[in-house]
Amino acid sequence: MEENATETTPIPTMSSNTAAETILVGFDWGTNSSCIMASTTGSNDLLTNEIIPSIVGYAKEGLLEGILPSDKTVLFGKEALKYRIYCQLQRPMRNGVIDDLKSASDYAGHIKEHLPEGREYRAVIGVPARADQIARENVRTAVKGVFDKVILIPEPFLAALGYRDESRLKEDGYIDPVNNSLFIDIGAGSSDLCLVQGYYPQPDDQISIPYAGDAVDAELSKEILQKYPDSDLSIHSVIEIKEEHAYMGPQKSDIIVKKIIGGKPRTLDIGYEIGQSTLTLLDLIFEGVKQEIAKANPDSVPELLQNIVLTGGGSQIKNFAEVLQKMLEDDGYEQPKVRIIGENYKEFVAKGAMKAARAAKERQWQTLID
Amino acid sequence: MAAQTQHRDPVEIISKTAQTSGISEDYWNELVELFREACLSYHEGHESEAKKLAIDILPELIRRWSKASPENSDEKRLRLQNMFIEESRRIADAGIIQRMIVNRLSERVLPSIMNELKQRGFAPTGNSGKKLPKNTADLLEQAEKPPEENKLLQKAMEKNRAITPGGATLSTGKRKVPVGDVSGMIDALQGSEYKSMAQQISPLRSLFE
Ligand SMILES: Nc1ncnc2c1ncn2[C@@H]1O[C@H](COP(=O)(O)OP(=O)(O)OP(=O)(O)O)[C@@H](O)[C@H]1O
Ligand SMILES: [Mg+2]
Numbered sequence: 001m002e003e004n005a006t007e008t009t010p011i012p013t014m015s016s017n018t019a020a021e022t023i024l025v026g027f028d029w030g031t032n033s034s035c036i037m038a039s040t041t042g043s044n045d046l047l048t049n050e051i052i053p054s055i056v057g058y059a060k061e062g063l064l065e066g067i068l069p070s071d072k073t074v075l076f077g078k079e080a081l082k083y084r085i086y087c088q089l090q091r092p093m094r095n096g097v098i099d100d101l102k103s104a105s106d107y108a109g110h111i112k113e114h115l116p117e118g119r120e121y122r123a124v125i126g127v128p129a130r131a132d133q134i135a136r137e138n139v140r141t142a143v144k145g146v147f148d149k150v151i152l153i154p155e156p157f158l159a160a161l162g163y164r165d166e167s168r169l170k171e172d173g174y175i176d177p178v179n180n181s182l183f184i185d186i187g188a189g190s191s192d193l194c195l196v197q198g199y200y201p202q203p204d205d206q207i208s209i210p211y212a213g214d215a216v217d218a219e220l221s222k223e224i225l226q227k228y229p230d231s232d233l234s235i236h237s238v239i240e241i242k243e244e245h246a247y248m249g250p251q252k253s254d255i256i257v258k259k260i261i262g263g264k265p266r267t268l269d270i271g272y273e274i275g276q277s278t279l280t281l282l283d284l285i286f287e288g289v290k291q292e293i294a295k296a297n298p299d300s301v302p303e304l305l306q307n308i309v310l311t312g313g314g315s316q317i318k319n320f321a322e323v324l325q326k327m328l329e330d331d332g333y334e335q336p337k338v339r340i341i342g343e344n345y346k347e348f349v350a351k352g353a354m355k356a357a358r359a360a361k362e363r364q365w366q367t368l369i370d
Numbered sequence: 371m372a373a374q375t376q377h378r379d380p381v382e383i384i385s386k387t388a389q390t391s392g393i394s395e396d397y398w399n400e401l402v403e404l405f406r407e408a409c410l411s412y413h414e415g416h417e418s419e420a421k422k423l424a425i426d427i428l429p430e431l432i433r434r435w436s437k438a439s440p441e442n443s444d445e446k447r448l449r450l451q452n453m454f455i456e457e458s459r460r461i462a463d464a465g466i467i468q469r470m471i472v473n474r475l476s477e478r479v480l481p482s483i484m485n486e487l488k489q490r491g492f493a494p495t496g497n498s499g500k501k502l503p504k505n506t507a508d509l510l511e512q513a514e515k516p517p518e519e520n521k522l523l524q525k526a527m528e529k530n531r532a533i534t535p536g537g538a539t540l541s542t543g544k545r546k547v548p549v550g551d552v553s554g555m556i557d558a559l560q561g562s563e564y565k566s567m568a569q570q571i572s573p574l575r576s577l578f579e
Binding site for chain 1: 539540541542546547548549552553555556557558559560563566
């Protein structure tokens with residue numbers, strides 16, 4: 001230790017828990033994919049900003065050497081997906097909460113490899129608003145040994161925080177998105193609607209519908225199989241098709257998809273089927289939106305209708321915003337405006353988590369102990 | 371596990387300073403044991419067992435002790451409350467909370483219980499001049515009646531059942547926190563989380579209500 005005294009490395013003292021090398025982490029742990037950001041305490045620069053599919057692959061037994069990169073026995077994220085035929089794939093999360101603690105811990109350990117060197121790691125982690133105490137305890141257990149201190153915050157809070165651009169608050173014409181908005185987060189396992197009217201949403205302001213991307217996948221699989229009974233597409237192929245072509249609104253008859261089926265290339269003409277697969281989602285979201293609007297103070301509704309925001313992977317379904325807006329209009333709502341948060345939808349929760357990490361007080365960090 | 375005889379807590383010190391006669395002390399010990407058992411039963415999911423102990427037997431033991439004890443009634447009330455708090459905490463120490471990994475959880479949860487009690491005027495701060503609220507007096511009075519008339523405890527038990535362990539979601543509770551107040555939001559979240567844990571670790575806490 002003594003030789004360090006002459007170097008620039010700060011010497012830890014009793015009072016300084018927050019030395020420069022403390023790493024702040026914002027972690028949006030999604031069912032489908034996760035976003036991780038990190039910086040040092042003193043700086044606004046992100047040293048890490050990555051999106052990693054929330055999946056772990058355990059190498060199948062008896063694999064020959066050289067098949068998996070560095071003959072790893074556990075693969076993560078994109079790599080796990082790439083080598084999926086040699087792996088047992090395991091998703092740590094289901095419906096937004098940890099479903100498999102072992103792979104969750106492994107995944108969390110992998111996350112750490114993406115973080116800069118640090119002496120202490122403090123993470124703000126998003127959890128679904130409906131996560132109960134057990135779900136939260138599972139998160140804490142899974143990240144033990146990875147982060148030293150954590151704060152868990154509901155995802156809608158972080159999304160609101162992340163979406164807000166504080167630097168523009170004084171700007172004329174900048175509409176503070178958290179003043180009066182309805183956020184609709186369509187993920188893999190659930191669609192979460194949340195009214196934000198200046199305050200952090202309370203349980204009554206939120207609805208969670210257990211129907212989202214995964215359900216659309218199942219729907220699409222079924223539809224394709226109905227039209228092409230001999231097509232035996234893997235769920236990954238179905239998801240690929242969905243992510244490229246899913247749409248809402250008037251039927252498209254010109255979607256031709258090429259897939260290898262039974263070793264032979266096949267063309268599937270599935271415009272109608274893809275359209276069918278998103279109908280239930282649309283209906284459910286529409287109902288949810290109406291319910292949320294009904295909860296808002298009537299005086300706030302005209303402005304609220306201007307700020308309906310779609311986010312999450314499901315928001316990428318083509319024409320979603322337009323079609324939902326039209327449905328609201330036809331239902332008699334006055335000039336509703338629905339928009340999508342954008343392609344970087346995946347970042348907002350982690351961004352909010354970073355803001356929270358910077359604002360957290362020393363006493364608010366919860367130490368993870370055994 | 372820390373030995374149960376480690377007295378570092380003001381609550382415990384207060385309860386131990388009370389001078390009592392031998393026989394009432396025996397009754398007291400029985401009473402404490404029964405309360406502890408009721409708490410444990412509740413935690414292990416044996417609700418009806420806990421209810422039986424708390425409703426059928428506990429009041430009787432309180433009554434017996436209360437009659438035998440030379441303490442004045444304010445002292446008795448204080449001692450009873452302190453015991454409830456201390457025992458609730460013992461349950462926490464005994465394992466339920468060990469799995470919880472928050473920073474010195476029991477030290478945070480307990481103040482939450484204490485605070486609540488304080489707000490209701492139950493502060494076990496040694497502030498003996500202060501009159502205890504009516505509810506505690508009611509409890510003791512009730513306990514001095516035969517068990518079947520003991521409505522208060524019945525009510526307390528019913529309330530307890532409404533607490534679903536593990537069911538609490540993360541929220542700011544009743545507080546409305548402006549989006550700009552990030553650390554206020556974290557406080558509100560943690561406050562309501564600790565409070566709900568506090569409710570869980572002191573299952574018979576509505577005895578105070
Ligand atoms: N372009 C796209 N079109 C349609 N769906 C898409 C598109 N891109 C992603 N998705 C779907 O969005 C879902 C994932 O969304 P997101 O990443 O927001 O979920 P998550 O945060 O991981 O899950 P959750 O919020 O349920 O925990 C998946 O079902 C994915 O297939
Ligand atoms: Mg999500």
